[in-house]
Amino acid sequence: MDPSHTRQGTPGELETREMLLNIGPAHPAMHGIIRIIAKLDGEQIVDADVEIGYLHRGFEKMSETVDYNGVIPYTDRLNYVSPLINNMGYCMAVEKLLGISVPERCHYIRVIMSEISRITDHLTCVGASAMELGAFTVFLYMIKAREYLWELVEMVTGARLTVSYCRVGGVKGDLPEGFDESCRKALQETRQVLAESDGLLTRNRIFVDRMSGTGKITAEDAVSYGITGPFLRATGVDYDVRKDCPYSVYDRLEFDVPVGTRGDNLDRYLVRMEEMAQSIRIIEQALRDIPPGPFQVHPETGRPIAASEMVDQAKMGNIPAIADTRAVTDPTLEGSAKPLHVNIAADEKRVFLPPKEDTYGNIEGLMQHFKLVMYGHGVRPPKGEVYFPVEGANGELGFYVVSDGTNSPYRVRVRPPCFAIMSALPKLLIGDMMADLTPTFGSVNMIGGELDR
Amino acid sequence: MNAASLIQAVKDRFREAVTGAHSYRGDATVLLCRELLLEVARALKDDAVFRMNMLVDLTAVDFSSFGKKRPPAFFASSGVAVGPSPEIPDQDPWPGPPAHPPGAGATLARFVVVYHLFSLPLKHRLRLEVPVEDVEEADPEVDSVTSVWAGADWLEREVWDMFGIRFRGHPNLKRILMYDEFVGHPLRKDYPVNKRQPLIGPVY
Numbered sequence: 001m002d003p004s005h006t007r008q009g010t011p012g013e014l015e016t017r018e019m020l021l022n023i024g025p026a027h028p029a030m031h032g033i034i035r036i037i038a039k040l041d042g043e044q045i046v047d048a049d050v051e052i053g054y055l056h057r058g059f060e061k062m063s064e065t066v067d068y069n070g071v072i073p074y075t076d077r078l079n080y081v082s083p084l085i086n087n088m089g090y091c092m093a094v095e096k097l098l099g100i101s102v103p104e105r106c107h108y109i110r111v112i113m114s115e116i117s118r119i120t121d122h123l124t125c126v127g128a129s130a131m132e133l134g135a136f137t138v139f140l141y142m143i144k145a146r147e148y149l150w151e152l153v154e155m156v157t158g159a160r161l162t163v164s165y166c167r168v169g170g171v172k173g174d175l176p177e178g179f180d181e182s183c184r185k186a187l188q189e190t191r192q193v194l195a196e197s198d199g200l201l202t203r204n205r206i207f208v209d210r211m212s213g214t215g216k217i218t219a220e221d222a223v224s225y226g227i228t229g230p231f232l233r234a235t236g237v238d239y240d241v242r243k244d245c246p247y248s249v250y251d252r253l254e255f256d257v258p259v260g261t262r263g264d265n266l267d268r269y270l271v272r273m274e275e276m277a278q279s280i281r282i283i284e285q286a287l288r289d290i291p292p293g294p295f296q297v298h299p300e301t302g303r304p305i306a307a308s309e310m311v312d313q314a315k316m317g318n319i320p321a322i323a324d325t326r327a328v329t330d331p332t333l334e335g336s337a338k339p340l341h342v343n344i345a346a347d348e349k350r351v352f353l354p355p356k357e358d359t360y361g362n363i364e365g366l367m368q369h370f371k372l373v374m375y376g377h378g379v380r381p382p383k384g385e386v387y388f389p390v391e392g393a394n395g396e397l398g399f400y401v402v403s404d405g406t407n408s409p410y411r412v413r414v415r416p417p418c419f420a421i422m423s424a425l426p427k428l429l430i431g432d433m434m435a436d437l438t439p440t441f442g443s444v445n446m447i448g449g450e451l452d453r
Numbered sequence: 454m455n456a457a458s459l460i461q462a463v464k465d466r467f468r469e470a471v472t473g474a475h476s477y478r479g480d481a482t483v484l485l486c487r488e489l490l491l492e493v494a495r496a497l498k499d500d501a502v503f504r505m506n507m508l509v510d511l512t513a514v515d516f517s518s519f520g521k522k523r524p525p526a527f528f529a530s531s532g533v534a535v536g537p538s539p540e541i542p543d544q545d546p547w548p549g550p551p552a553h554p555p556g557a558g559a560t561l562a563r564f565v566v567v568y569h570l571f572s573l574p575l576k577h578r579l580r581l582e583v584p585v586e587d588v589e590e591a592d593p594e595v596d597s598v599t600s601v602w603a604g605a606d607w608l609e610r611e612v613w614d615m616f617g618i619r620f621r622g623h624p625n626l627k628r629i630l631m632y633d634e635f636v637g638h639p640l641r642k643d644y645p646v647n648k649r650q651p652l653i654g655p656v657y
Contacts, residue, residue, distance in 0.1 A: 053630035058646075060615075061639055065646050096478055099544075223573060226508050226604030237573065244576050384547035386478050387569055387580065389509070398510055400567065404519050415510040415569070423607035452630055 018046060023437070025054050031128065031441070032448030036425075043434045048426040055452040063412035067378040068094055068168050071412060076162045078414060078450040081124050082117035082393045084110075084153070086450075087166035090412075092247060093388035093399035094168045097381045098351060102170050106344050107249045108290040109171055112183070114390075115279040115286070116153060119190060120146045121393030121445070122230075122272045122279075129269075129442025130201060133210050138197045145193035148186040155182060168379055169352040170345035180287055187280050194276055201269070211266035215428045215440030218263060225427075226420040229395025230271045231444070235263035241391035253285050268443040315360045351379050378407035394418045394445055416450035454577045456481035462502055463579070467493050477547045482580040484551050490583050491596040497570065497579070498601050505570040505579060508602035511609060513566045513616045516550040517587070518642040551584040563587035564618055566595050585618060597623040615640035 024035040033054035039047035059078065063071045075090045076083040088110050095101065102110075127142030150160045155176055157163040165172050201207050217227075219235040232239055240257045242250040258274035260267030345352040349368055358365025371377050383405045389398040395417030402411040421444050428440050454462065456476040463483050464471050470489035475482050485493055497505040550561055562584030570579045585593040597620035598605045609620040610629040617638035620626055628635065637644050 053628075053632070056630040058639065061644075061646055099478070221603070223506050224603040226510075226602065226608075228509075239573055245578070382546065383549065384477050385480075385482075385514075387480055387510075387578075396509060398569065400510065400512060400569070402514055410519065411514050413510070413512045413567075419607065420604050423604060 016042070021434075025051075031446050032451070034422075034446065034448070034451075036429075036437070036441075038429070038434070038437070040434060045429050045432055045434060045437065048429045050422060050425050052422060053452050055448040057453065059414065059453040060412055063409055065408060067407045068381070068409060069379065071409065072166065073162065073164045075414075076164055078416065078453065079121070079392060079394070079397075079447045080161060080449050081447060082114070082121040083161065083163050084113045084117040084157075084165055085390060085392050085397060086414075087164065088114050088248075089388065089390040089392070089397045090399050090401075090414075091166040091168050092390065093386055093401045094379075094381065094409075096386045096388050097384055097401055097403055098168070098348070098379075099382075100169055100348050100351065103344065103347075104249070105174075105291045106170050108286050109175055109344070110166065111248055111250065111253070112175075112283050112286045112290070113153070113156065113165065115283045116149050116183075118279045118393045119276050120149050120153075122276050123149075123190075125393075125442070125445040126197070126269060126272050129439060130197075130207070132438045132442050133207060135201060135204070135207060138200050141193050141197055141200075145190045148189050152179070152183055152186050155179065167345075167352065169348055172344075174340040174344050183283065183287060187283060190276075191280060194273065198273060202273075208266060210436070211269055211439050211443075212264060213262075214265050214432055214436040215268075215443060216262065216264045217424065217428055221424070221427065222263065225424040227395065227424060228420070229392065229417050230268055230275060231395065231421050233258065234260035234267035234271045236261055241389050241396050245389060247388075247390060249286075250282075252289070253282050255279075255282050265439045265443045380405060380407050389415070392417050394421070394447070394450075397450075414450070414453065416447075416453065418444065418446050418451050422446060422451060454575065459577055459579060463497075466496070466500070466502070473548070473551065475548050477545070480580055481578065482582060484582045484584065487583050487585060487595055490581075491598065491601070493581075494568075494598045494601045503579075504572045504574050506573055507571045508568065508598070508604050508608070509571045509578075510569040511567070511598075511605055511612065513564050513585075513612045513618055513640075514550075515564055515616060515640065515642045516561055517563045519550050519561065551582055564593055564616060566612065566618060568598070592617050592619045594619045594621050596621050597626075599623055614638065617641065 019040045021038045021040055022035065023038060024030050025033045035051040035054075037049040037051070038045050057077070059074050062074060066074075071090060072087055075086040078086045123142040123146045127139040127146075130142075131139035153163060154160050156179065157165040157172070217235060219232075219237050222232050222235045223237065228239060228241075236259050238257050238259045241247070242255075243257055255278045256274075258271050258278070260271050340355075351372075353359075353372055354365040354368045359369040360366075372379065381403045383403055385400070385402040387398055387400045389396045391397070396415065397417055398415035400411075400413040400415070401409055404410040425441070425444065428444075429437055432440065456479055459481045460474045460476060460483060464474060467485075467489070470485050470493050471483055472486055473484035497503045551565055564585040564587065566583045566585060568581040568583075570581065571577075572579075583595055585595055587593055595618060597609055599609065599620075600622070606624070607629060609623050610626060612618050613620065613623075613626050614628040614631050615638055627633070631639065636650060637648075
C-alpha cells in the first residue's frame with residue numbers, strides 16, 4: 001500500500017486506510033457490463049475509475065462491410081431499449097446524404113414510433129433504478145406499461161426488440177389496421193401507470209432522500225462533458241434536438257421541454273417522468289394529424305382484400321383488377337402492399353424496394369428489386385459526408401456517415417448519448433457515499449450496446 | 454447563423470488556420486491545419502461570435518482506401534461478377550476528402566480528425582476537420598482539446614484506440630474499447646475485418 005494512502009491514527013486509535021473496491025463487470029446493480037473501480041474512504045467515494053468496452057462488437061467496422069440497408073439491423077442493437085430511434089437516426093442521416101425526403105405519413109409514423117420508444121426507454125430507466133432502491137412494485141408497474149407499448153411495437157414491426165423497422169427512404173410497412181385505437185388505449189393505460197408510480201415515488205420519503213442531492217453535476221460541467229438529453233436538462237439547460245434543431249415533423253407538434261434546477265438524481269427522475277407525459281402528448285397529436293392512408297376498396301365486394309391475395313393476383317398478371325383496391329396488412333407483407341407504398345416510401349426507385357406486387361408482377365419491378373438487393377449493387381449515395389442528430393432517449397444521437405459512392409458506407413460513426421455521460425461518471429460519484437452509486441448509476445441509464453458499440 | 458455566414462466568419466477570424474471549407478448538405482465544415490487547432494478551438498469556445506461550448510462528437514476517418522476497390526465482405530460474396538450500378542448523381546457535389554497540404558499536386562491525407570461542435574446559446578453547428586498524414590514508424594499526432602472541452606477525454610481515447618492517432622497533451626491516453634493487449638487499430642482500413650486475435654485475459 002502506498003504510504004500516502006494510509007492515515008496513521010494517534011496511538012490508541014485504530015488505523016484506517018483507503019480501500020479499493022472493484023464493482024463489476026457483472027454486478028446486480030450494474031445495468032450492463034461495466035467495471036467501476038472505486039477508492040473508498042470509509043463509505044465515501046474519493047476516486048473512481050470507469051472501465052468500458054466489454055460489449056464492443058465492432059459496429060462501425062461491420063457497417064463498412066454491408067450495404068446501406070444492411071446497417072439497420074446493427075443499429076437495432078445500439079440502444080436496445082429504444083431501437084426505433086436508432087433506426088430513424090441512421091435512416092435520416094442516409095436520406096440527408098442522398099438528398100431525399102420521405103412522404104408525410106411516413107414522417108408521422110416515424111415520430112409516433114420513436115416517441116413510443118422514448119417512453120419505453122424512460123420506463124425501463126426509472127423502473128429499474130426505483131427497483132434498485134427497493135421499490136419493486138414500481139418496477140413491475142412500469143414493466144407492465146412497457147409491455148403495452150411493446151405490444152404496439154410488435155403490432156407495427158412484427159418484433160419487440162430487434163425491430164429493423166425503418167428503411168432508407170421510408171419504413172418497412174404502413175401502420176396496421178386498428179393501430180389508432182390500440183395506441184390510444186395503450187397510452188391511456190400508460191398514463192395510469194405513470195400516475196400510480198408518481199404516487200408511489202415522488203413524495204416517498206425513502207426514495208426522495210436517496211435521490212435528492214446525490215450524483216450532482218453543474219450545468220457548466222455537463223455542457224463541457226458533452227452531456228445531452230434528460231441528464232443535461234435536469235441541470236437546467238433546455239437543449240432538446242427536437243426543439244433546437246427540429247427534424248421530421250417535430251416543429252409542427254406542440255410539446256414542452258421539462259428542465260430541472262439542481263442537476264441531481266431526483267431532478268433526472270422528475271425530468272424523465274415529465275418527458276413521458278410529453279411524449280404521450282406528441283403521439284396523440286401525431287395520431288390526430290397523420291395524413292390518412294389509402295382508402296380504396298374492392299370494386300365489386302366493397303371490402304378490402306388481403307395483400308397476399310393481391311400478390312397472387314399480380315403473379316397471374318391480373319394487375320388492373322387490383323390496382324385500385326385497398327390492401328389489408330397481413331403478416332406476410334406487414335403493411336408494404338402496393339397501395340400502401342405511396343405513404344411509406346420515398347419516390348426514388350434507386351433507393352426503395354418496389355412493392356411485392358410489382359416484383360412478382362412485372363419485369364420493371366423485378367429489375368428494380370434485383371438491382372437493390374444484389375450484392376455489389378444496392379443504394380449508392382453520392383460521395384460526401386453528413387452528420388444527422390436526433391433526440392434519442394438518453395440525449396443527442398448523431399450519425400456521421402461518409403460515402404465514397406459505392407454501395408456500402410465508407411464510414412459510419414454513431415455518437416452514443418451515454419458515452420458522454422459515462423465519461424463524467426467519476427465526477428458524479430466522487431464525494432458521494434458508496435450507497436449513492438446505485439441511484440446515480442441508475443439515472444445515467446447506461447446502455448451497453450450503444451456505449452461500447 | 455446559417456452555414457455560409459458561419460464559414461465566412463470562421464474564415465475571417467482564423468485566416469492562417471483555415472485551409473478549406475464547404476457546406477455539403479448544409480453542414481458547415483471547415484478544414485484546419487494541424488498546428489493551429491488548439492488555438493482555434495479555444496477561440497471558437499470563448500469568442501462571443503461563435504460560443505461553441507459543446508463538443509458533440511470527435512472521431513476520425515481513414516481515407517487510405519477512398520475511391521479504391523474494396524475487398525469483398527467475408528460473408529457476402531455471390532461469386533457472380535457484375536458491374537455496379539452508377540452512383541446517384543449529385544447537383545451540388547462534395548469537394549472530396551481533404552488534401553494535404555492544400556494546393557496543386559497535393560496528396561490525400563490519410564487520416565482526418567473530425568470535430569462536431571455545437572453552440573448551445575447560438576444554436577449553430579460546425580464541423581472541424583484536421584487532416585493528419587500517416588508518418589512512417591511513428592503514430593500520427595494531433596493536439597488534444599481536453600483542456601477546452603472535458604468531454605474530449607474519452608472521445609480522444611477512442612480515436613487513439615480505433616485509429617492509432619495520438620493526442621498531444623492528453624492526460625491519460627490509453628485504449629478504451631479494446632483491451633490493452635490488443636495489437637493494431639481496428640478501424641484503420643488496412644485492418645482486415647475478419648482478423649482474429651487471441652483474447653488475452655485480465656492481467657492483475
